[in-house]
Structure formats: structure tokens, C-alpha cells
Amino acid sequence: MSTPYQQPGSYASPIPVRGAHLGDALASEWTKIRSVRSTIWTLSVMIVLVLGIGLAVAALVSAAGESAELGDESVLAMGFFGILPGSICVMTLGVLTISSEYGTGMIRTTLTACPSRGRVLTAKAAVFFLLVFAITTVTAGLVAVMQNAMVEAGEPTGDEWLRATVGVGLYVASLGLLSLAVGGMLRHSAGAITTMIGLMLLPLVAAMFMFSESLQDVQEFLLEWAIPSQLIGIYGEAAAGGGSGPIGWEPVGIMLGLSLVALGGAYATMSSRDV
């Protein structure tokens, strides 16, 4: 529709209808995400955690000197210690991006303005993903450069650099996207955040208590496929300490796939349920 709505004898608005598209929804979601405090808070805390813990670990190892025995191993895996708690902030933001709309009732206003559920969800997911990807990649890159300068060890390869920055950025952003999808399905901030933290930590905690012989396979599976194990796997085989779990780019693909499936689920619930 390219002409303003008009009917004889009734009100004709001077504002023309021009056919809004995904780009307009993206602009709208960008305004939303940058204009609330929770975004600034969660992302600042994440940056502080990644940089603070990363540098503290590097300083400790550097002080230990020769006894740390890093040898030719790359120093980049040390970034993991900051990224892990940092990713909890990202999960929180991911959930809040959508569940806060349900909590405040804003979702009714949002969907009245843009009745296409698919467009709203796509715009939310894209804006959130790109924002988190950019910030995580830059922060992880910064910490990696500093760790590499502080600790004496082997020079990482190009692929190792790429995985420790872009790979980690993609993984954390995908994890956030999964949280956003879970938030969209559960519509309840506290419930969805708890679910995500449980999903992240429970497999490891459960595996710790599987002493029984018969559970050994399950224990091994949980230890290798838990989210923290996948995250450390991105840094390479040496960091992950062997085993058959996902390594290198594999965890990134797994998490991205998982989050897209969950987004599909969120789309299905949004389309079928009353607001």
C-alpha cells in the first residue's frame, strides 16, 4: 500500500503509509535495547569480568614464572576464566530483552505497532546478537592481546587467534540468543534466567556426583558436552585436555544451531498464544 488511507467524508491522515519492513523493526529494536539500563549494566559487568579476571589470571601465571610450565602452549585459553562468568551476564540480557516486554506489558504495544511476530522476533534476535557479538569479540580480543603480552609462552597460530576472539564472540552471542528464545517461550524473567543458569551449570554439578560405575558414560558425556566444556573446547584440544567432546569451531556451530532451533520454538509460541 503506497497511498494514504482515504475515504470520503472521513479523516485522512497527512502521514503517508510507506510500507515498513524489517529495517524499520531493526531500528526500533536498536532504540529499545540502547535505551534501557539493564543493557548498559549487564554489558558493563560482562566487560569488567572478562577483562578483570583475564588480566588477574595472566598476572598470577606471569608471577609464577617458570613453574607455570606453559612451554609452547598458547596463552589464549586463559581468556576462558573471564568469559565464563561474563556469559552469565549475556544470558541475563538475552532473557530480559524479550521477557521484560512481557513483564511490563510493552509487548502489547510492540505487537500492536508491528503485528508480524516473525518480524519482531527476527529484529530483536538480530540486534541483540550483533551487539553481543561485537562487544564480546572486542573484549575477548583485548584480553587475549594483553595476556599474550604479559605471559611468556608459544606464539598462537592465526586460527587460534580467530577462535579465541571471533569464535568466542559467536559462541557467547549464540548462547545469548538461546536465552532470548527461552525468554520468549517462558515469558517470565526470573524463570527464564534460572532455566538458563541451570542449563549451564547443572550438567557439571550432576556429573560431579556420578560415582557409580554404571553412570560413567553419562558422566563423561555431561563433562564433555556441558556449556563450560564447549566454551573451553573453542580454545583447542590442549585447553580441553583431550576427550571426544566438541573442539575448535564445533561448539560454535552447535550453539548457533541450538539457538536457531529455540528461536523457531519461540516464534511458534508467539504466533499461537494470546498476548
Add this chain to the structure above:
Amino acid sequence: MIELEGLTKRFGTKVAVDHLSFTVRPGVVTGFLGPNGAGKSTTMRMMLDLDNPTSGTVRIDGRHYRDLDEPLKYIGALLDAKAMHGGRSAYNNLLCLAQSNRIAERRVGEVLELVGLTPVARKKSKSFSMGMGQRLGIASALLGDPEILMFDEPVNGLDPEGIHWIRNLMKTLAQEGRTIFVSSHLMSEMALTADHLIVIGQGKLLADTSMADFIHKNSRSYVRLRSPQQEQLRDVLHAAGMTAVETAGGTLEVDGASTERLGELAAEHRIVLHELSAQRASLEEAFMQMTAGAVEYHAHLAPGAPPPDAAAPPAGHGAPQWAARDKGA
């Protein structure tokens, strides 16, 4: 123009909206009236495609809401003034809505000015009072300068100044030729603002009539008589073929007779009158009468309250329109 056709919504076994069909016409204020829990808000949510109807359709200018490209330019709605993110400023709350519908950013300033929120545009909306929240909701409804406006109980919780402001705003908007659809559970409020009336009770259509028609049909007029010779007066009235109803206050009420006729009649029989006055039952009474069978949450009648048939339409008016519609709807 909004057209509803056989709109039905069930929540489990409870039918919230029951085969509702009506048309909201352009250029007038249409009042949407019903007691609490009658299904007004559910109906409005279905109009905006927020709730999925169990069956039936809603069309906005002939199209489904979901097919509208930039809905804010067709229809602006105030459902719940608090449906904003409290942590965001009033300006940003409106800006993100404007952007999603390709509305120029300058329009945000315009509507804030229009509702008088310019001084607090950068304040978080959760700090707003009820009245300010309502104004922000109205600003968001006006953002796309739409032809149709929908307000759900806009005067709820407002102070007299706010109520006055909203009433005048609706009148102005209707004068510009817009379609205004406004819900309320207060007949008195509707009598002041609406030109057309749609009444529902327990999800069913009870009336779809012009305000003038409704007033004509439902405001019973009668004459009140008070006399020290009550018994004698009664006999005289009876002899003249009029039925007088004695009220709790010791007065007589006569339907369908003029004050002139009754005064002359009393004089003829040398009866002293202490009161002879024409009375009109309130629209509120007529509304309560209409929805009496359809009120979901009943309070028990207090002793001394008027019997339910006190406001019944006078004989000779025939069955009111809504009685027949009740079954057809």
C-alpha cells in the same frame, strides 16, 4: 471502519465473547458499554490481533489487523496505559514505536506536545502518575495520526481535570472525522461523549443503537404525586384509568400522563397536592436494567433499594430493541 463478525473467544469452558457482530462507523464516537467482566477488553484485544479469536473475524477497513502494513497509521489504541517499559523515557518509548512504523522522529515531539508531556519527555515512564501514564498512552495512540482510535476505559482512575481533558480530546478527534471507539462501564460517561452505543453483557450483544434512540427508549418519564389524601387520589387515578405505583417514600408515581392532566384531575376532585412533578429515570438505571441479567459479579440488593422493575420501560413502548437482539446476537 471496524467490522466484527461472529467474534467468539473461549477460555476453557468459559465463553468470554459470544458471537459478537457489529460495525464501528467512521466520524462518530461509538461507546462500548458493559459491566465489569462483560468481555470488552477481550473484544478489543482481539480487534488488535493480540488475542486469537476462537472463531469469527475482525476487519479494519476491510483487512485483517495482521495484514496492515503500518498499523499505527490506521488505528491507534490505548488499552492499558502501563503497557510501556517503565525504565525507558517517554520519548524513547514513543520513538521505538514510531520507528517500527516509519513515522518521522519529529512526530514524537509533536504528540508529546499535544498531550502536554514535553517537560517530562526525558523522564522514565515508571515515575509517571496515573494521569501522566494515560497521557503517554494516548500520545502513542496518536503517533501515526490514525483514522481510527480505540480507548479502553480511558477515564479510569483519572482526576476530574484529566477526565475533562480526555472528553474534550475525544470530541475534537471525532470532529476531525475520525472513528472513535471507547469502552466504559459507566453509562453517565458515555451519555456525555458517545453518539452511538454498543452494549454487551457476558460477551453477548445487548444493544447496538444511537445514543439518542437509547435515551428516547430507555429513560422512563413519569409524574410524581404527593398528597395528604393519598387513598382518595389513588381511587381517582384508578377511575381515570391510570395506574399509580406507591413508592417507599409515600409518593405516587404515574406513567404516561402529563402533569397538566394530573393537576386538573386533582383539582376536579378537590384533592390537595403537595407535590406534582415530572421525573425522568436516569440512563444509569436503564443500563443497569438492561444488563441486570448479564452482570457477572452481583452484589446482593440492599434492603430498601428499588425493585428491579422500577425502571422498566413504560407500557406502550413495546419491547425494547435490545430484548430481541439478545437472542439474535
